[in-house]
Amino acid sequence: MESKLTQDVGPLAxxxxxxxxxxxxxxxxxxxxxxxxxxxxxxGSMRTIRVPEMCDYTCLETQQGLMLMVDTASGSCWLWNPQTGEKTALPSMNGELPYQCRCLISDTTSSPPDSVSDDVDPPDSLVLVYDLTRPELLFCRIRGGAGWVKQSYDMGIEVPATEKGPTPSGVISDMAAVQGAFYYSESRDVIGALFSFADDPEPRLELVTFDAPLPTLAVDAPQLKATKSYLLESSRELFLVCLFYISSSIERIEEVGAYVMDFSKKEWCKVTDIGDAAFLLGPGPGCFAASCSAAEHGLKSGCVYLADDNNDLHIFDLKQGTRELVRPTQDIPALSRVPFWLVPGARPPAEPELFQLM
Incomplete structure (x- = not known):
């Protein structure tokens, strides 16, 4: 399929x-x-366009459908909705973004599960950037914030020394924003949560953790080599998607499992039916994952869409246990960055969806 370069496309309209x-x-x-x-x-359609916002500024995609845009020359930054062109100004940023990082936006429409304090009013939404190479966070309020705040953390996980010297603690590589909190997988047995508080003069992030072992492959697979997991929010629930590999090759995935966090029991519960949702997983550093309505956007409900580093797209049907490989209909030239998802803006459901447990 031939694609044409379109100069006047507006904000991806x-x-x-x-x-x-x-x-x-x-x-x-x-x-x-x-x-x-x-x-x-x-x-499956493809088109080649030139989006000025993505060409002239540093941009970070988010699970919530917005993009963090940073003018590296002036430090000005804003949130941009690529579907509508709407922009929300943020405080200027001092310094550059980390070379490898991810961005999240908190949802404070309701209190997070098991909040550390029921007396704390929900703060203004935060934009959070987490460095994938060092234990540092960068965040600001969307409205009324005085500026960006940098905060370091220590998960207490010792990692082997490198040629550059010892690393004091582990680094967060996967995070999801759910009901006012930022959740991450600290280890195979612990889940961490960062809660924000509207303290003066600047916000801070408080860390709590709880035991919640990651799921394991329930089959006899002695040749199992690798497991990759993704955290995401869907219908205001915290989900985990695990890819169980037989080898390091993406084609040798033995199983794809989806799990929802039961906060009352502090455990992952396997689900076989995620309703109308479609889960979107990205390649590259970090573990980008997002959810959207399948029916509203022409996708297959109850499926996991996995984009890999080879520019292929894998579609896993969780309920039927089937899989499909989709390759681009045209050659993709050498990329300046790994492929990334632009997801539809999230719309809160009227009532939480019910999921069928295994």
């Missing part, structure tokens, strides 16, 4: 109805310019 999109950033020409090839996973 021409492709807004096709979200979610897989975006491939690449450089072309001399001097080099950045363009984007976008794949609509709903109908």
């Amino acid at each position: 021409a492709a807004a109805s096709s979200f979610p999109l897989l975006v491939y950033d690449y450089e072309h020409g001399n001097p080099p310019e950045i363009s984007q090839t976008v794949l609509s996973v709903a109908d």
Whole structure:
């Protein structure tokens, strides 16, 4: 399928109805310019466009459908909705974003499960950037914030020394924002949660942890080599998606499992039916994962869509236990960054969905 470079597309308006999109950033020409090839996973169509916001600024995608945009020259930054073009100004940022990082936006519409204090009023939503290479967080309030706050943390996990010297603690590589809290997997047996508080003059993040062993593959698979997990929010619930590998190759996935956190029991419960939801997993550093309505966006309900580092798309049907491989209909040039998801903006459900447990 041939794609044409479109210069006047506005804020992705021409492709807004096709979200979610897989975006491939690449450089072309001399001097080099950045363009984007976008794949609509709903109908398999591809088009090559040039989105000025993605070419002129540093951008970080989020699970909530917005993007954090940073002008590295001036430090100005804002949240941008690629479907509508709406922008929300944020405090200016001093310094550059970490070389490898992820971004989340907290949802404070309700109190987080097992909040550390029932007397604390929910704060303004926060934008959180977590470094994937060192134990540092960067965050600010969306409204009324005086500026960005940098906060270090120590998970108490000793890791082997590298050529650059010893590393004092582990680094968060996977996080999800659910009902006002940021959850992450601290180890195979512990889940951590960062709660924000509207303290003056600046907010701070308080850390609590609880035991919740990660699921294991319930089959006799002595050749099992690797397991990768993704945290995400769906219908205001905390979910975990695990990929159980037989080898390091993506084609040798033995099983894909989805689990919902039961906060009353502090345990992961396997689900075989996630209702109308579709889970979107991304490649590259960190573990990007998001959820959207399948029926509303032309996807297969109850499926996990996994984009890999080879530009392929894997579709796993959790209920039927089937899988499908989708390859792009055109060659993807050398990329300037790993592919990433543009997901539809989340819309809170009227009532929490019920999920069928295993």
